[in-house]
Amino acid sequence: MKAIAVFPGKPDSVHLADLPKPSVDDVPGGRGVLVRILRVGVDGTDKEINAAEYGAAPDGYDFLVLGHEGFGQVEAVGPGVTEVQVGDYVVATVRRPGGSIYDLIGTNDMTTDDSYFERGINLRHGFLTEYYVDDAEFIVKVPRGLREVGVLLEPLTVVEKGIGQAYEIQRRLRVWRPRRAAVMGAGTIGLLATLALRLRGLAVTTFGLNRKPYLNSDLIEAIGARYQSTAEQPILDAGKTYGPFDLIFEATGYSPVVFESMQALGKNGVLVLSSVTGGDRKVEVPADRINLEFVLGNKVMVGTVNANREYFEMGVRDIAQAEAEYAGWLGRLLTHPVKGLENYRELFDKLTTAKGAIKVFCEVAELSRGA
Ligand code: BGC
Ligand code: ZN
Numbered sequence: 001m002k003a004i005a006v007f008p009g010k011p012d013s014v015h016l017a018d019l020p021k022p023s024v025d026d027v028p029g030g031r032g033v034l035v036r037i038l039r040v041g042v043d044g045t046d047k048e049i050n051a052a053e054y055g056a057a058p059d060g061y062d063f064l065v066l067g068h069e070g071f072g073q074v075e076a077v078g079p080g081v082t083e084v085q086v087g088d089y090v091v092a093t094v095r096r097p098g099g100s101i102y103d104l105i106g107t108n109d110m111t112t113d114d115s116y117f118e119r120g121i122n123l124r125h126g127f128l129t130e131y132y133v134d135d136a137e138f139i140v141k142v143p144r145g146l147r148e149v150g151v152l153l154e155p156l157t158v159v160e161k162g163i164g165q166a167y168e169i170q171r172r173l174r175v176w177r178p179r180r181a182a183v184m185g186a187g188t189i190g191l192l193a194t195l196a197l198r199l200r201g202l203a204v205t206t207f208g209l210n211r212k213p214y215l216n217s218d219l220i221e222a223i224g225a226r227y228q229s230t231a232e233q234p235i236l237d238a239g240k241t242y243g244p245f246d247l248i249f250e251a252t253g254y255s256p257v258v259f260e261s262m263q264a265l266g267k268n269g270v271l272v273l274s275s276v277t278g279g280d281r282k283v284e285v286p287a288d289r290i291n292l293e294f295v296l297g298n299k300v301m302v303g304t305v306n307a308n309r310e311y312f313e314m315g316v317r318d319i320a321q322a323e324a325e326y327a328g329w330l331g332r333l334l335t336h337p338v339k340g341l342e343n344y345r346e347l348f349d350k351l352t353t354a355k356g357a358i359k360v361f362c363e364v365a366e367l368s369r370g371a
Pocket of ligand 2: 043045068
């Protein structure tokens with residue numbers, strides 16, 4: 001079967017690879033689930049892996065199959081699988097367990113191991129192929145009525161984990177009634193964070209570089225959030241008008257924003273950092289003031305990466321609520337479909353150059369067969 005792969009370490013090596021079709025028996029204990037891939041989203045991580053900034057092939061291979069945002073339909077299950085059935089729509093989690101105590105309790109996203117396993121990213125093949133097999137443990141069912149937007153589940157889980165962690169941390173305050181939130185960045189993750197916070201009833205200001213109106217600012221306003229262009233008003237100024245913020249979700253990919261966010265955070269507030277910044281940028285910051293306000297304001301800042309099964313399940317519930325409350329909104333994020341694995345060049349061209357793209361994804365197979 002076809003797969004889109006790279007040779008890790010070799011820039012721009014994206015190519016079509018050939019792999020044998022997996023089988024449910026590849027997973028021990030009768031717990032295998034064979035999934036036929038329907039759609040796979042791509043993001044900055046795929047771009048960076050193809051640029052050879054990171055990524056590693058599984059043992060015994062010189063290539064890595066890309067794709068960690070997979071959406072598919074169950075084709076077969078082993079005798080020990082009760083959670084899903086043939087025909088169910090599913091998404092697989094990305095990280096696989098290592099050896100730390102966090103991995104042992106199913107929170108692989110919290111591993112303290114230095115080397116981690118992520119499908120489509122590090123040491124495990126991804127989903128940009130025709131079929132995959134995995135343990136039922138890592139397969140999450142998506143209700144049939146949500147299948148049109150199911151490919152957005154994996155990116156949403158990154159947001160679910162960040163917000164879930166923020167709420168968990170805030171249990172330190174005997175009472176926490178967050179009212180104002182800010183989202184830094186209006187890309188795919190920023191949009192999904194805006195949605196998740198609106199669904200939790202917060203007043204949200206989302207910051208982006210571009211001046212409105214454009215699709216992303218329209219989407220933000222369509223769910224009752226405020227879009228603020230930093231070209232018109234810097235974060236610190238706008239923070240004085242619309243803040244102080246009880247919760248800030250940082251997703252710009254630009255680390256200096258972290259320090260501005262620290263200053264826009266309200267007393268007792270929580271700042272969630274989700275940008276993966278590979279460079280070594282340096283900035284000068286008002287360190288005394290930031291520190292003083294953090295101390296006197298009992299503020300907290302937390303980093304977040306990946307997501308475990310719990311956050312995938314939360315994501316499914318948020319997608320359902322979003323479809324009920326803001327029908328059709330999530331579908332508007334699916335801006336750039338590319339048909340067929342063989343068109344991997346077009347997929348990567350769109351990912352790197354398409355203007356106005358929110359979600360670029362590969363339509364590996366028709367969504368509706370056997371519907
Ligand atoms: C993925 C996460 C992953 C992270 C770091 C993100 O693009 O969505 O699942 O943990 O990259 O590899
Ligand atoms: Zn990703």
